[in-house]
Each structure stands twice: as C-alpha cells, then as structure tokens.
Amino acid sequence: MQGLESAWHSLHTIDELAFKKSIIHQLPSVIKLGVTLVFLVSVVTFPAEDIAGLMMMWVYPVLMISLADLPWLFLLRQMMVMAPFALMIAIWNPWMNQEPGLILGSLMVTQGWISFASIMLKFGLTVLSGLILIATTGMEGVCTALLRLKVPQVFVTQLLLLHRYIMVLMDEAGRVVRAYQLRAISGEGIQYRAWGSLLGQFLLRTMDRADRVYLAMRLRGFDGEIRLLRAERFSSASVLFLVGWCVFFLLARFCNIPYLLGEWLTGGWR
Amino acid sequence: MHMADALISPAVGRTMWAVAAGALVCSAYKVRQELDEKKVPLMGVLGAFVFAAQMINFTIPGTGSSGHLGGGLILAALLGPYAAFLTMVSILTVQALFFADGGLLALGCNIVNLGWMSCFIAYPLIYKPFMRQPSQRKIFWGAMIAAVSALQLGSLGVVLETWISGVSQLPPGLFALLMQPIHLAIGIVEGLITAAVISFVWKARPEIVERTVSGEPYGPISLRPVLTGLLIAALVIGGGLSWFASTHPDGLEWSIFHASGQEELETEGGIYQTLARWQEKIAFLPDYGFRQSPKADESVQVETAAWPSVNGGTTVSGLVGGALTLMMAVILGLGIQWCKRRSA
Numbered sequence: 001m002q003g004l005e006s007a008w009h010s011l012h013t014i015d016e017l018a019f020k021k022s023i024i025h026q027l028p029s030v031i032k033l034g035v036t037l038v039f040l041v042s043v044v045t046f047p048a049e050d051i052a053g054l055m056m057m058w059v060y061p062v063l064m065i066s067l068a069d070l071p072w073l074f075l076l077r078q079m080m081v082m083a084p085f086a087l088m089i090a091i092w093n094p095w096m097n098q099e100p101g102l103i104l105g106s107l108m109v110t111q112g113w114i115s116f117a118s119i120m121l122k123f124g125l126t127v128l129s130g131l132i133l134i135a136t137t138g139m140e141g142v143c144t145a146l147l148r149l150k151v152p153q154v155f156v157t158q159l160l161l162l163h164r165y166i167m168v169l170m171d172e173a174g175r176v177v178r179a180y181q182l183r184a185i186s187g188e189g190i191q192y193r194a195w196g197s198l199l200g201q202f203l204l205r206t207m208d209r210a211d212r213v214y215l216a217m218r219l220r221g222f223d224g225e226i227r228l229l230r231a232e233r234f235s236s237a238s239v240l241f242l243v244g245w246c247v248f249f250l251l252a253r254f255c256n257i258p259y260l261l262g263e264w265l266t267g268g269w270r
Numbered sequence: 271m272h273m274a275d276a277l278i279s280p281a282v283g284r285t286m287w288a289v290a291a292g293a294l295v296c297s298a299y300k301v302r303q304e305l306d307e308k309k310v311p312l313m314g315v316l317g318a319f320v321f322a323a324q325m326i327n328f329t330i331p332g333t334g335s336s337g338h339l340g341g342g343l344i345l346a347a348l349l350g351p352y353a354a355f356l357t358m359v360s361i362l363t364v365q366a367l368f369f370a371d372g373g374l375l376a377l378g379c380n381i382v383n384l385g386w387m388s389c390f391i392a393y394p395l396i397y398k399p400f401m402r403q404p405s406q407r408k409i410f411w412g413a414m415i416a417a418v419s420a421l422q423l424g425s426l427g428v429v430l431e432t433w434i435s436g437v438s439q440l441p442p443g444l445f446a447l448l449m450q451p452i453h454l455a456i457g458i459v460e461g462l463i464t465a466a467v468i469s470f471v472w473k474a475r476p477e478i479v480e481r482t483v484s485g486e487p488y489g490p491i492s493l494r495p496v497l498t499g500l501l502i503a504a505l506v507i508g509g510g511l512s513w514f515a516s517t518h519p520d521g522l523e524w525s526i527f528h529a530s531g532q533e534e535l536e537t538e539g540g541i542y543q544t545l546a547r548w549q550e551k552i553a554f555l556p557d558y559g560f561r562q563s564p565k566a567d568e569s570v571q572v573e574t575a576a577w578p579s580v581n582g583g584t585t586v587s588g589l590v591g592g593a594l595t596l597m598m599a600v601i602l603g604l605g606i607q608w609c610k611r612r613s614a
Contacts, residue, residue, distance in 0.1 A: 052592030066606035096439035126275035127370040152298030161314025173322035189329030189336040200470030210315040262591025
C-alpha cells in the first residue's frame, strides 16, 4: 500500500480522469466492465510459453489509453508501485524450472525465465486494464454497472459511501499523524504506547462523524438506498465496441498472429 | 498479501469469485434483514477509517521496522461479521480498482483470504468466545489469537491458491515455509494494534464493543455463512478443477511435477497419459510446437510436451512477430494521440 499522501494523490487523479469526456468515457459502464472482464480472462488463459501471442493483447491498453486520453506516465507509475509483489513470486520460476525453453543462436533461455516474463507481462496487462476501467468509468459508473448486474444494493451503497469518505478520512488520518509527529521525540512511526489511544481516538471521532453523516442523510430523505442517476444508452456503437473487442481478444488468443507475422517475415528472408 | 491476476489461473479465480459472491449475497441479505439504516453510513465511514488507518506506520518496539493494520477483525468487532464482511469487500474492491493492489480476477481470492477468514472464522470462533464477559486481558488475548489465526489462514489460502493455479512454480511446501512465519510476525503486530484499539474503545465507550458482541442490533452470529461458504467452495472447486484438469493440464502438472519430483509423476503415468491425450486433442496452437514429438514416450514427456520443442526457427518467428506487434501497438497509440493533437 502506498503512503497516505501518494495514495490521496492517486485517488484524486483517477477521480478527475473519470470526468473526461472522450468517446471511451461516454460508453455505458456495463459495456466497459464486460470488455475488461473478457480481456482479463483472455490474458490469464494465455499459456506461459506464448509470449509472442501475448504481445497482441497490448493493443487493447495502448488503444484505450490513447482514445481516452489518459496520462501514460501516471498509469505506468501506478503499475510499477505494485510490480514488486508480482516480482517476488514470479522470480522463483527461473530457479525452479531450468529446462531449455528457447534457443537463440548460442543463447539458451530456460522455461523458467520464459514463464517469468509471461507472468510479468500478464501482470502489466491486467493491472493496466483495471486502471483503464476505473479511469474511464469512475466509481459511480462502476456502481451503476454493478447495480445492473444485480449486485445487492446494500453492497453498492457501501462501495459508494466508502469511496466518498476515503478522501475525508485520509485527510483526517494525515492530520492525526502530523499532530503526533510534531509532538513525538523521535521517528516517523507511532510508538507502541500510543497505538491504542491514537487509533482509538481517531476511531471514536470517525464513529461520531458517521452519526452526523447519518443524521444529515436522514434529513435529506435517506431511506437506506442511494439512487444513482445515470442515463446510459446502449447505442449501436457501444455494442460494436463490445463485440469488436471480444472478437479481437478471441482472435489474439486462438490465432497466434504475431507468430504468423514473424514466420512470414523470417520466411521471406530465408 | 493481495494476490495479483497474473498469478492465478481462471479456474481458481472463478472458484474463489463464486465463494466470495455467495458470502456477499448472504451477508447483504443479513444486513438488509436487520433494517438498521444507521449502520449504512457507519459501514461506509468505518471502511474509510480502516483504509486510512492501513496507511499509518506503527513502530514495532525493539526492531525499528513498522507494522500496519489489516482491519478485518476491528471491523468485525465493531460491526458484527456480516456488515464487516461487506465493508472488507468494498475496501478490497477499491484497492483493486484504484491502486492495482490485487487484481479484479483475483478479487475473489483476496476477499476469501483477507475478509472471509477474519469475519466468518476468526471472529465467531475465536474472538467472540473470549468476549462473553469482556475484560482487559480477554480483549488482548481474544484479539491477538484471532488476528494471528486469521492471517495464518489467509496466507495458507494464498499458498494453496497459488499452488493450484500453477502459474508460479514455487513448491507449495517452500512457499508455505516462506509465507507462514512472515505472516505470524505480521499477525502478532496486527493483533497488538487491534487489541490496543479495542481496549481503548472499551474503556472510553464500552457500549460500542459490548453491543456488537452481544449481537445487538445485528442478531446472533450463526455458523451458517461459514458452512454455506464451505459447501459452495467444495462444489465449485470440484466442478472448477475438473474443467481445469481437462483443458489446461499444464499448470497443475508443472507444479505437481516440480513439487513431487519425476518418479511420482511416472508412477501415475496412466492419468497423465490420458491427460496428455486430451491435451493433444484440444491443444490450441498445434503449429506452435505443442505436438512436435509424437514418437516420444508420452508418460515421461508430458512435462516437455506442454512446451514448444526447442526449435530455433519457431523461436525467431515468435520473437520477431511479437516485437513487431508490440511496436505496431505503440505506433498506433502514438498515431491516435498525434491525430488528436492535430485536430484539437
């Protein structure tokens, strides 16, 4: 998990990105969620040795990021923050499997290294697609899609409220920690003696805030449900978007286009 | 402890999604049944509290390193298991969507490992019995043992899910040996933080802690979601794994092969031969070298048959094509951005 400040910044940036008006942003949220899920399943089912085939899947994030006008560097940075965790598990493969996998002239690459590369590529693809979904759809969009998919209303309400209060409470946590650090003699972290009282005070304040929030919502007619008002039309373009990508993913998954291309090219040279 | 999409197989992802969805629907029904609207904003705000509290560094005495709060148990202690489970799921969803912390396919795994274990195992079976007549000491040990067990179960879940997925070739024994002690240490820190917070709240506002444990107004805690979850897991794992074994024997096979050694693989040649034959029939990319050694003894060659045979020509084509595809994708992206800038 990132630190308080960088996490706050990430959340804020993604929320702002979701307000852009590109053609991708205007598509119905269910369609985008569907395409993302089909993409994820296609990527994960790629066999470990088929790295060339996996390259075809990069067309999706590249095209989506360009069409939706999302900031490349920000998304790559978000991806890199989480990369060490995938690396920690994938890095064992080269040691565990030293069977030869590829021979390039005098260079031999083991199957372990190939599956390592495959995991890291899949990691990049899956992480990017998730970020693209939220940055083009926003939390309200995702919640609208979840409601359409008949996810229980209580959970969707919870998700919306959580999203709405994260920034507020991160601000508050930041203030609590800063106040502690200004009074503490040494170190950045919270000392053992203060664990209970610092977090406990913060918790009690949070529960009081929840009471106030409830009363305020009640005064505005809250009855246990939050209604989302988003008119989403399934235009023929959006259906085409869904079908087009699904066909592309299936094609990329089952016909190894990069390999055929490479064979055609290298065959020409022979 | 969040699992990433790239490290799980679709069958494992789907199975855990089914378990998580079952528990989610059951919990949503329970929370809805209580008709306690007041809890709706409380869940939202407490979820945000845990989210923020997870980012605070707590210095571990005597080590200089720092620990963090997981939060599942605190939520269960304050909200009861059902509402706490919904809140944990929402936290994990936001982490997956905004921070790429655990993927969307792996969300089911993460919900089970991090949410289900603490809300439906550690809370009702360990923490709650300790809290029948709460005292400072009971709160400490209840929170400590419950937090440690929840994390041990969760990390064991990670090991099992990673092993069954077969993407990582780390033998499960070694992986468990790495994971369990690390999570014992993390669990102890989490237990200490949880105990400190619950003790503080109990001293300042005892009604908050006692109300939840006595089951008011959230109703008595039954073992039903636990049993329902286990049942769904058993059913789906059965169904999921059979599908998995028939279409993608390679993943499971590798991990079994690398964990148990070649001899055991050979002794079960019958099953593997059948699997290899199935695989041969349904192989997706036969021209990519899957079936290049038909004369080899299949019972021994299963392992290598899943890989394209080592062939220079195939390699070069794959590499050239792959690099070219990636390059074209990037050029496509740059082109679109260039056109946009021109028209703007």
